[in-house]
Every structure is written in C-alpha cells, then in structure tokens.
Amino acid sequence: MSERLKFFRRLMAAFESTADPRRAIEKGYYVAPPHNLIAEEIAGRCALRPSSAHLLFGGIGSGKTTQLLVVRGRLNELEDIHAIYLDVSLYTDIADLQPGALISIAGLELAKLLGATDDSELQSSKQIIEQIAYGYKERRLEPSLLTIARAAQSLDEPREVVVHHKGLLSTLKLKTDSKLLKAFTLLSQSVSQNSEKIIFLFDGLDRLNNPQTFLHSALNDVLKLEREGIGAVIVGSIPAIYSADRENIEQFASYSYYLSYLDPIQDIEAKQFFEHIFTVRDREGYITPEARELLIAYSGGVLRDLMSLTQAAIQGAYVDSADTIEPEHITNAASSLARSKLIGLSDPSLEILKQVMHDLVFYPRTKEAFQLLLTGHILEYQHPERCFVVHPILVPLIQKLTSSGSYAVNS
C-alpha cells in the first residue's frame, strides 16, 4: 500500500461520522458545543438528584449519542453514581416496544452488575427478569375437563400443558407482569446497598416515531424506574416532541432538553466551535482554510453532515491525485450529498421546502413537516435567534429544480 493511500486513510479516519462516538471521545476529538451545554446540564442535575428522569430530543445526526456518552463519563467520575449507557435497539425491536421492556433491559443490566449471588431471593429475581425479557416455556397441570365441563369419565385425569410465554424483548407480546417490577426492585435495592446510585441512559429510541408507543411503553417505564429511585435519561424523536401528546410527554419527565442545530453562519460561537473541530482533527491543515469555511457553511450545522461532507471531499481529493483538500472538492462533495438528500422526497415535502425558502417561516403540523425536521432537511436554530431554514446544501438544487420545472424527483 502506498504512503499516499495510508495518509488519506488516516485523514478519513479522523472524520468518521458513523463510528461509535466513543471512539471519537477516546481519541480526544470531542469538542463541547457552545450554548447547549446539555451534557453538562444533564450530568449536573443527575448528580444533584440521581433518581430524576430526563428527556433528550434532537434530529438525526445532531449528536445525541455523543451527549449521552459525555453524560455517562461525567457521572461515572462521581464515586456514588454508576451510569449505564444502553442502546435499546440492540436489545429489542423498538418499533414494537412493549410496556416493561425498558425495565427488563435495565433489570438485565442490574443482574450483570450484581454478578453471582447465593441469595435465593435475588437468584429468583434474576431468573424472573430473564424469563420475562426473553420468554420461557412452562409446564402446568390443568384441572380435568370433567371438573370444568362435567364431561365424560375418560377425561377425568389432570392434563399437563405447555404454556409459551413470549419475552418482552421478542417481537411478540406479553402482558405486563407485576412480577417484573417486584424482581427489578429487589435487584436495584441490592445494587444500591452496594453504595451506588444507578442511572440508565437509554439511547436509540429516537428511531421510535410513534408518539403513542413512546409515551405508553418507553416513558411509562422511565416513570416506574424513577419511582423505584432509579434515574434515567432517554432520547426521543422530533415527531414525538411536536405531536399532540407533547404535554403528556413532557409531564412524564423531570426535565426535557432539545438539541437544536447550531447556525454556522449567524452564530459566531457556533462557527468557532466548527473551526475548532477541524483544528483538532486536521492539525496539519491538509484541508485548506477556504475549504474548511465552505464545509462549515454547507453542513448547516449538522455535525454528521459536516463529517460526511469532509470525508467525501477527502475522497474526491484522493481520486483527483491532489495533496490538499481544496474548495472544488467541497463543492463536488456538497453536490453529491445534496442529491442523496433530495432523492426520495415526496412532492408535498418539496412544496414545504420551497415554501420555507420563500417565506422564511415554518409551522410544523403535518407528518411530512415533522419528517423534514427529523431528517434535517429543515433545520431549527435557537441562536442567535430561533428560526427554521432549509438545509443550505439543498437550496441551490431546489432552486434549480423549481426553475427548470422538473420538480418531482421521486416519480
């Protein structure tokens, strides 16, 4: 492998946008964002009140997972708190999230934390949680049919039947079992006696787009955990926060936070934050200052888009046999990303984008509008003032499509 290829791979690795954020934090790439010191705020509140419940909302690629991991790091620096990060989607199909699922996932983690035990009650609690989580078979003696139906004498013997109990984490449903909470309480009390307060950080639920499921399955569980003295931070999706259940949803948690995007043009501190990201990840300056400026502007303040654009530009420079990343590489990368973002958009969605571009106002009410916020086609900024804009990378392409009349890109 040539030295040039090795060099470009190293530069690409510095701008990974899809790797586990833990790797970026470990490599020292984490830069705290301005204004929204959400991680510090959540960590501070959890430290003061470990059994509180917190809701964190944000669009795709806004850095929610990174914030959760920073919270975990901050809390675990405290000697009496043990924060556990869990990606719920690794345990169960969140589209079919069942009431009790988060409690059973938390219970499984407590069981791990507890380790081997001679206490029969704790052993039994661990078994109950595993059974409820993963499902189990049970052999039961049923009363004779004669007893029930006063039927023929040949049916007078008791019968053994196999009952299948599907797990909460399986895709099939199970009625919420009070045994679960009892077993969980026993485990949590035992773990807490070992001196630590437990706080669970539930990630992945932002992909749960049904506000009802979010409310009745996820948030209900968090509330129950709070009652048991267990703290929780849970991420939610934008459709949930803008839904009719918003008040209900916010009532469930002690605190809610919104991770808005940072305006890279009007907000000076935000711009400095993005510049700092390049300083940390490209110390030698292979990405020229002009290219960096373009990248920051095109990203619209969406961190994942900034990384994705930068990687695409680095690839473009590599293919062009260039030694540095120049503005033309950024322009090409921006064109590719814009086209990827535009494909699959429905005509009503394009109409909304066009309207926001024209009127500079946005009142999300429809499913399409929520989806555009979730996917970052429309960006919400809160500094220097609250406003909604169409992602800057899309603007030239939408203008071109509109003026050429070839409007439908999904037909």
Place this chain on the structure above:
Amino acid sequence: MLSILKSVSLGEFLQRAGSLSDSNIWIALVVDLKDIQPTVEDLQDTIEVFTECETGTVSGENGAYELIDRVADATQDYLLLWQFEFWQPEEWRTFDTLRSRLDKGKIGGLLILSLESAYVMLTNAPNFASWLGANIYTFAKDAEMLTQEEVEKRLAALREWAGKSDAEVITLAENQMLPTDPEYGEWLILLNRGELLEQQR
C-alpha cells in the same frame, strides 16, 4: 432519473472504497435491476483484491430481521448486501430501527440495489441514510462513459503516479504481482484488461 446521483466507474469506486478506513462505513451503489447479480459477483472478487479484505455477500431476500442477523453473524471484513427489490416500506423501517446492529466496529459494507429500492430506502430509512451521507452512487459498470481523451488523461496521471508504463502494469498483473492500491484496478480497466483483476486473488 439515475442522473441525479453521482455516477462512478469501477475504477473510481475502487479508489473511493479503498480510501475508507476500517470502520462502520456504508456505501450504496445503484445499478440497473438486470445488472444487480453480475455486479455483486464482479465486485465481490474485485473488492477482495483491492481492499485486501475478505468479502462476503448477504441477501435481503428473507427480510430485514434475517439480513440483520446474518450481518451480525458474518465473519468477513467487508459485506455486500443485496436482494432488496422485494422490500416494502415497512421492511426498510424495520431495517432503520435496527441500524445500530449493523455497526460491527471495523466492518462496513456496500448495498447494491435498484433505483426503485434506493428511493424506498431513502424515504423510509432516514437514520441509515444519514450514515450513507454522500456515499450513494450510480454505477457505470464499465469505463465507456469516459471519452477517449478522458481515458488518456487518466492513464497519463496513473503512469506519473506509479512511475510505470502500461506494459509494466500488465506484466505485473499477469505475474500476479500487482500492488493492491485501487489505482491499479482502475488502470487495468482503463486498458480494457479488467479480466486480469480476477487473477490477482
């Protein structure tokens, strides 16, 4: 409508794929429906040679759950995912909610799908689409899309880069001594000697 996506030749695709670090990086390649199977077969061998990693294929024919499970069980370093053509929006939504299970640390992969499937994916799997970012291309299977002048220009750049002649590269390939930089794969394709790629394994 294919023209809305960036089109790449096999050579450029190999260069782009070769420049990726070992990580959870996914690329989508949009090809004509009739070309999906031959593209998967061709790319499996070629990627193996030029990215120096074992490559496996995973079919989506039995739906998102099975595909995700098979990705989790796969032992190869790089995965080609295909057969999405029967997936309805619901299947893509399931795939999207299970996105985290695709992250195997140092292993990424390539989705090969038709334009219709790409539309359904981008509409119904926004979280996965954010992972793809700009890494969605249409595939110009051969290099015919380049004019002769463009081919000559690129070949001249490759000769200068490697300090080798076309004949030397062909001899290296015939003797299975070709370096694994993706540029050499592109070079052979531009010389219409793509068949030599398969001998490099």
